[in-house]
Amino acid sequence: MSELTIKGKVAVVGVGESTYYKRAQSPEPEFTLVLRAILAAAADAGIDAKSIDGFCSYSNDRNLPARLANALGSPELRFSNMQWGSGGGGAAAAIGNAAAAVTAGYADCVVAFRGLAQGQFGRFGAGPRRATISGQGAYTVPYGVMSPAQTYAMRTTRLMHDHDIDRSTLRAISMAAYHHAQNNPRAVMQGRPLDAETYDASRWIVEPFRLYDVCLENDGAAAVIVMSAERARDVTDRPVYPLAVQQGGGHRSGAGVHNQTDYVTSSFKTVVPHLYAQAGVGPADVDVVQSYENFTGGVVMSLIEHGLCTYENANEVLTFDNLVAPTGSLPLNTSGGNLAECYMHGLGLQIEAIRQIRGDSPNPVAGAKVSLANAGPMVEVVSTAIYGTEEALG
Amino acid sequence: MSYLAKGLPAPVPAPDGLDAPYWEGTRQHELRVQRCDDCGQHQWGPEWMCHGCHSFDLSWVAIEGTGRIYSWERPYHPVHPALTDQGPYLVVLVEFPQADNLRMLGNMIGDPLQDVIIGSEVEAVFEDHDDAEVPYTLVQWRCV
Numbered sequence: 333m334s335e336l337t338i339k340g341k342v343a344v345v346g347v348g349e350s351t352y353y354k355r356a357q358s359p360e361p362e363f364t365l366v367l368r369a370i371l372a373a374a375a376d377a378g379i380d381a382k383s384i385d386g387f388c389s390y391s392n393d394r395n396l397p398a399r400l401a402n403a404l405g406s407p408e409l410r411f412s413n414m415q416w417g418s419g420g421g422g423a424a425a426a427i428g429n430a431a432a433a434v435t436a437g438y439a440d441c442v443v444a445f446r447g448l449a450q451g452q453f454g455r456f457g458a459g460p461r462r463a464t465i466s467g468q469g470a471y472t473v474p475y476g477v478m479s480p481a482q483t484y485a486m487r488t489t490r491l492m493h494d495h496d497i498d499r500s501t502l503r504a505i506s507m508a509a510y511h512h513a514q515n516n517p518r519a520v521m522q523g524r525p526l527d528a529e530t531y532d533a534s535r536w537i538v539e540p541f542r543l544y545d546v547c548l549e550n551d552g553a554a555a556v557i558v559m560s561a562e563r564a565r566d567v568t569d570r571p572v573y574p575l576a577v578q579q580g581g582g583h584r585s586g587a588g589v590h591n592q593t594d595y596v597t598s599s600f601k602t603v604v605p606h607l608y609a610q611a612g613v614g615p616a617d618v619d620v621v622q623s624y625e626n627f628t629g630g631v632v633m634s635l636i637e638h639g640l641c642t643y644e645n646a647n648e649v650l651t652f653d654n655l656v657a658p659t660g661s662l663p664l665n666t667s668g669g670n671l672a673e674c675y676m677h678g679l680g681l682q683i684e685a686i687r688q689i690r691g692d693s694p695n696p697v698a699g700a701k702v703s704l705a706n707a708g709p710m711v712e713v714v715s716t717a718i719y720g721t722e723e724a725l726g
Numbered sequence: 727m728s729y730l731a732k733g734l735p736a737p738v739p740a741p742d743g744l745d746a747p748y749w750e751g752t753r754q755h756e757l758r759v760q761r762c763d764d765c766g767q768h769q770w771g772p773e774w775m776c777h778g779c780h781s782f783d784l785s786w787v788a789i790e791g792t793g794r795i796y797s798w799e800r801p802y803h804p805v806h807p808a809l810t811d812q813g814p815y816l817v818v819l820v821e822f823p824q825a826d827n828l829r830m831l832g833n834m835i836g837d838p839l840q841d842v843i844i845g846s847e848v849e850a851v852f853e854d855h856d857d858a859e860v861p862y863t864l865v866q867w868r869c870v
Contacts, residue, residue: 459806462735464860468771470737470745474864475833476730476801476809477817485799486819486831493797493844536814539800588771590819590829595796 337610340725342431343564343571346377346557347683352520352674356451358551365553366395366447367403373555379567386411386439388430390422391677395447411439420624421708423678425715428577430558446679447553455549468588480626481546484710485538488629491596495643501650502628503531506544506671508655513668516694521672545628547670554679572689572719576610578603579715586712598633598709611718612726613702615639620663620688620697622681622705625670630709657695666695678707689719728853729833729866733808736858745772747786752863755852758786759825770828791850793820796829798842814838818867820848835868
C-alpha cells in the first residue's frame with residue numbers, strides 16, 4: 333500500500349447540524365445556519381471554533397470561507413477549497429479535500445460544510461424562469477426536462493429495463509429511510525412513517541419516480557471537522573478515521589444531453605476500485621451504508637457499483653427487512669437520509685456514517701467498525717468516503 | 727401546434743456560437759450533429775474539440791431523422807408555470823445507429839399515456855415556433 337493516502341493520518345473530531353427545516357421554513361438566513369452547524373460541530377469536538385483554520389465545501393456553496401472565518405473571529409485562515417459542480421456529488425469529496433489539506437499540512441483544523449436555504453435562494457426542483465435558454469439546457473428545457481428528477485428518471489427507466497429492477501426494490505429503499513427517520517429527532521419526517529400502500533398510492537412525479545422516490549427539499553446546514561489523527565486523540569475520545577475518500581467519474585461522465593459513454597451508471601464504476609484499494613477494505617467489510625438518495629433508482633445503481641449487491645440479486649437483497657437497522661444484513665440510510673431526515677445535500681449522510689462508527693446513530697448498528705457513505709449518484713462527478721474505528725486502521 | 731404548452735424558455739444558440747449550426751439546421755428541418763473531419767467520429771453534445779482525436783476541425787453534418795428509443799420518462803409534476811395545466815407528457819431519449827449511437831431527447835407525439843417500448847423505431851417531427859421572438863424549431867418524435 334502506498335503511503336500516499338489519508339488513512340491513519342486524519343480523523344473526524346466533530347459533527348454538527350443546524351436545526352433541519354422544511355423548505356422555506358428556516359427563520360434564519362442560510363449563513364446563520366452554517367455558523368450554527370459549525371459551532372455545533374466544534375462543540376461536539378470539544379474545541380474552540382476559533383481554532384478552525386480551513387474551510388471546504390461543494391456545489392458552489394454561497395457561504396464564503398473569508399466571511400466565515402471573519403464571523404468566527406479565527407486568528408488565521410489557511411485553507412479554502414471548493415469542490416466544483418455536480419451538486420451533492422461533492423459531499424464526501426469535501427471531507428476528502430479537508431482530509432487532504434490536513435495530511436499535507438496546509439491547515440490544522442478544517443471544516444467541511446454545506447448550507448442550503450432553498451426558501452431564501454430558490455428550489456432545486458423548479459425549472460428556469462426566463463425567456464430563453466442556451467447551451468445544454470436548450471436541448472432539454474424546451475421539451476419539459478429541467479428538474480433533477482426529470483434528468484435522472486430517464487436513466488432509471490433504462491436501469492429497470494436492462495436489469496429487471498423491480499418497483500418493490502425502489503419502494504424498499506424509500507420505506508427503510510422513513511423507518512429510520514422515526515427514531516431520529518433531527519428528521520423532518522419523524523412522526524410520518526411510510527407504508528407500502530401509501531408508497532404505491534402516491535402520485536407520479538415523473539414516471540418511473542413516485543413522490544417517495546424523490547428527495548426532500550429543505551433548509552439547513554451541516555459541518556464535519558477534520559484534524560490530524562495525532563491531534564484528534566488529544567481533543568476527543570471518539571475520533572473517527574476516514575479510511576479513504578475518492579471522487580470522480582468515468583469516460584465522458586460529463587457528456588451533455590444524456591450522451592455519457594456508460595449511461596446506466598451511478599458514475600461510481602471508476603471511483604470504487606480506488607476507494608477500496610486506498611481504504612484497504614472491501615465490500616464485505618462494510619457494516620453499514622449511507623447511499624445518497626437524490627432518487628431511489630440511483631441508490632440501486634450505487635449499491636451495485638460499490639459491490640454491495642449485484643444486478644442479478646438486487647431485487648432479492650434490497651428488501652425492507654435487509655435494509656433496516658439493527659437486524660438487516662445491509663442497513664441503509666440509518667438516519668433517514670435525503671428522503672426522510674433532511675436533504676442536506678448529502679452531508680447529513682456523511683455525518684450519519686461517522687455517527688455509526690461512534691455509536692451515537694439514532695439507529696445504531698452494533699459493533700460497526702467500517703461504514704461507507706457515498707454522494708451524488710448519476711451526476712458527472714461523484715464521491716464516496718469510508719470511515720472506520722481505530723481498529724479498522726489495521 | 728406545439729406538443730407542450732407555450733411559455734417554456736425558448737432555445738437560442740450558445741453565445742460563443744458553438745451550436746448555432748444545429749439550430750440553423752432545425753429551422754431547415756434538418757438534424758445536424760458534429761463529425762470530426764480527421765477521424766470521422768460523430769460527437770454530441772456540441773464541443774469545440776473532438777474527444778477522440780483532439781482535432782479542432784469539426785463539421786456539422788445532417789443525419790437521417792430516424793432513430794430508436796433508448797429510454798423514456800413521463801413527467802407529471804409541473805416544475806414550470808407554463809406546464810401547470812399540461813398534465814402528463816412523454817419524453818423519449820432517441821439513439822442514432824447511423825451516427826455512432828449519439829442520443830438526443832424530445833417529446834413523443836401522440837397519447838401521453840401510451841405505452842413506450844424501448845428499441846422502437848421513431849422518426850423526427852420538426853415543430854416550428856415561427857411566432858417566437860427569435861423563431862426556432864424543436865425536434866419531436868413519433869413511432870414509425
